Amino acid sequence: MSTDDVDLHALYQAHWRYLVRMAVLLVDDVASAEDVVQDAFVALHRKAGTLRDPDAAVGYLRTSVVNLSRSVIRRRQVARKHLKVAEPEAVAGADHHVLLRDEHRAALRAVQALPRHQREVLVLRYWSDLSERQIAEALGISPGSVKSAASRGMATLHRVLDDELR
Template sequence: MTHTTELDFTGLYTAHRLPLVRMVVLLVDDIGTAEDVVQEAFAALHQNRYRLRDPDAALGYLRTAAVNNARSVLRKRQTARRHLRLARQEFAEPADSELLLTAAHQQVLAAVRQLPPRQREVLALRYWANLSETEIAEALSISRGAVKSNASRGMDKLESILGDVR
């Protein structure tokens, strides 16, 4: 099949790498891993770019790949912790990373980290990546109803954790 529109891979990378990293860092809790996860998503898209029928679908592909890569990282991390009993400090962020955030941001991030993974994913995609319910459902391979219920439950839980921080 001949494509009438070429994929502008460089433009896609330039415009969306950083927003994707910001989204993924909320899922995997550290920037280095988030950058690796997003880089893997871009590498997979580049490798499969000729199979992509609609260049406009590339961003959706990247989001889905990034979320799936993040899930894989978290599964591997959980397995390593369970089987190797790694010390918690090996996975901690650098000591000065929290200094870069305001106290309110620190409280919000700590609260987000307490959410179940699905709620965290939905809220990260909604509020940090500014995706619609339909785009979130596509990226996570869930229904729009599941997006709505996870967003609602996640916001309720954040509200109960944070109280009147706002």
């Protein structure tokens, strides 16, 4: 297979914005999310010749974005813990207020407070609209783990949002 079988330009045009928005939900920073997605496309470009199925490219990108987002978060944690470096202030994009209206801000804060595993499962399920099998493949876990993480995450979100609305 050649790199011509995977049309990176078309993939970029069709999926870049969606992948950046997904990454923002995982890393909570637009600039880092854009870097994550760019790195995922670079990795796909390097690997495009070895993909057996060009249709798997979107799944590869999604998995790369999740894994690269994890790396960003790990690096932040190390920096905070060992270097005592303050995180740069996140700058919202021009469409930030349109995307995050008041009624969505509480939900977004609650999702961001979830443990990483639960947050990733819920973002892939409800933002990316993936099946349990696709989520399991993207995260490298069993479908049963996807179900339990989704259940625990949703229970936590319901509890937190119910408390906030009272």
